[in-house]
Amino acid sequence: MRSRGAVWHDQTVIELSGGNVPVPAGDESHPGKPEVDESVLVLRAQKGDPRAFETLVRRYQQTMYAVALRILSDPDEAEDAAQNAFVAAWRRLPEFRQDAKFSSWMYRIVTNQALNQARGRQRQAQPMSGEDLESAANGGWLAAAPVDPEQQAEQSELLAAVHQALASLPEELRVCWLLREIEECPYQDVADITGVSLYTARGRIYRARLRLAEAMSSWR
Amino acid sequence: MALNENQDAGTEIMPCGRDPLEVVDRARLGRMNAHMRTCPYCQAMITADLPAGSAATSLRDESVQAPDTLLPAVMSTVWSELRPGRNIPLPAVNGSAFATEQAVTSMLEHDLDRLPDFVVHLCSVEAPDDEPEPVEPRTAPALRIEVRAAAAYAVDLAALANRARGVAAETLLHQFGLVAETIDINFVDVYEQQGATT
Numbered sequence A: 001m002r003s004r005g006a007v008w009h010d011q012t013v014i015e016l017s018g019g020n021v022p023v024p025a026g027d028e029s030h031p032g033k034p035e036v037d038e039s040v041l042v043l044r045a046q047k048g049d050p051r052a053f054e055t056l057v058r059r060y061q062q063t064m065y066a067v068a069l070r071i072l073s074d075p076d077e078a079e080d081a082a083q084n085a086f087v088a089a090w091r092r093l094p095e096f097r098q099d100a101k102f103s104s105w106m107y108r109i110v111t112n113q114a115l116n117q118a119r120g121r122q123r124q125a126q127p128m129s130g131e132d133l134e135s136a137a138n139g140g141w142l143a144a145a146p147v148d149p150e151q152q153a154e155q156s157e158l159l160a161a162v163h164q165a166l167a168s169l170p171e172e173l174r175v176c177w178l179l180r181e182i183e184e185c186p187y188q189d190v191a192d193i194t195g196v197s198l199y200t201a202r203g204r205i206y207r208a209r210l211r212l213a214e215a216m217s218s219w220r
Numbered sequence B: 001m002a003l004n005e006n007q008d009a010g011t012e013i014m015p016c017g018r019d020p021l022e023v024v025d026r027a028r029l030g031r032m033n034a035h036m037r038t039c040p041y042c043q044a045m046i047t048a049d050l051p052a053g054s055a056a057t058s059l060r061d062e063s064v065q066a067p068d069t070l071l072p073a074v075m076s077t078v079w080s081e082l083r084p085g086r087n088i089p090l091p092a093v094n095g096s097a098f099a100t101e102q103a104v105t106s107m108l109e110h111d112l113d114r115l116p117d118f119v120v121h122l123c124s125v126e127a128p129d130d131e132p133e134p135v136e137p138r139t140a141p142a143l144r145i146e147v148r149a150a151a152a153y154a155v156d157l158a159a160l161a162n163r164a165r166g167v168a169a170e171t172l173l174h175q176f177g178l179v180a181e182t183i184d185i186n187f188v189d190v191y192e193q194q195g196a197t198t
Helices: A038-046 A050-072 A075-095 A102-120 A130-137 A149-167 A171-182 A187-194 A198-215 B020-028 B034-038 B040-061 B070-080 B101-113 B157-176
Strands: A003-008 A011-016 B087-090 B096-100 B118-126 B142-152 B179-191
Touching: A038 A050, A038 A075, A038 A102, A038 B118, A050 A075, A050 A102, A050 A171, A050 B070, A075 A102, A075 B070, A102 A171, A102 A187, A149 A171, A149 A198, A149 B040, A171 A187, A171 A198, A171 B040, A187 A198, A198 B020, A198 B040, B020 B034, B020 B040, B034 B040, B087 B101, B096 B101, B101 B118, B101 B142, B101 B157, B118 B157, B118 B179, B142 B157, B157 B179
Parallel strands: A011 B096, B142 B179
Antiparallel strands: A003 A011, B087 B096, B118 B142
């Protein structure tokens, strides 16, 4: 049964119960059909279709969680930020313009959410503790691909140095750098997501690169 | 470099007149031109970027796994805030029964999406506004259905629209006991079937 019937007095209201109806097009049982286009999913979600929104969340949860994690450096806070960002997106979907890119819009929401959380806890860009760095570099919350022990040790050291260098950047620079270098967003998207001009976004990425180059010069 | 820098400043053009971001981006892509290969400023910028570039690659290669609890937590809130639309009265003999517009729409979209050569973009269900107070036996309203969809390339659209109408009518009747006054099918896109040869 796809719908749930609930009886109150003499009235039966059929409501969606969630998660029972499979997302239709593009699955293996419908060969030849394309994946449901993102703009279609967004349109359906805007009309209140929770399954369409669930598909969008599935598509973007890894990316948005990763962005939040790299800004906040804390798995629990990152999960909160990603969750709040998706819920905010659901509530604000009616405002979303169809000519905009959903991914950029989501990046903006999750970035702002993570930054607000970071500011809320008055977290100035403090270098991570040695324990945090070790945890981060050894797969505490980031699972690196397995390599041989020597490579792994070197990789761990490099990652620890990266995380430390990143943590020392002002958040404006760090966010722009993460969006450009890790999420591989075009410069214009970085500008749009962070709400600054292209000129400013490029400048921030440039200065972040310079600072990281300086901080990591011993790795050259 | 200055520590109290202006965070809104742009890039600093190098003495050779090149934009440092462009130089580094091109070098990372292996698209260096003749100038970049010989210019000391460009070479210095490219060399200085190597550790940071390597760091970026390392970070990109890290696999970040979102916690399993994230999706259920988001959807729990979404379901609790659902705006399911108006209730549509269903035929009923004892008491009354309703389905929400959202329930009817979702079921139609689900069944129509199973139709070959047809991908639903949006489905809307409109019931008459002037609903009478419930009386028994309940008479279901005739609905107006509008479906926006994409069709596979080179398919007879008129025939496909008729098949879609049939599926929609059958779903309404068998699932809800409802009938449609009109079922409008609007094809808004055409797609090439995956695996099809051109």
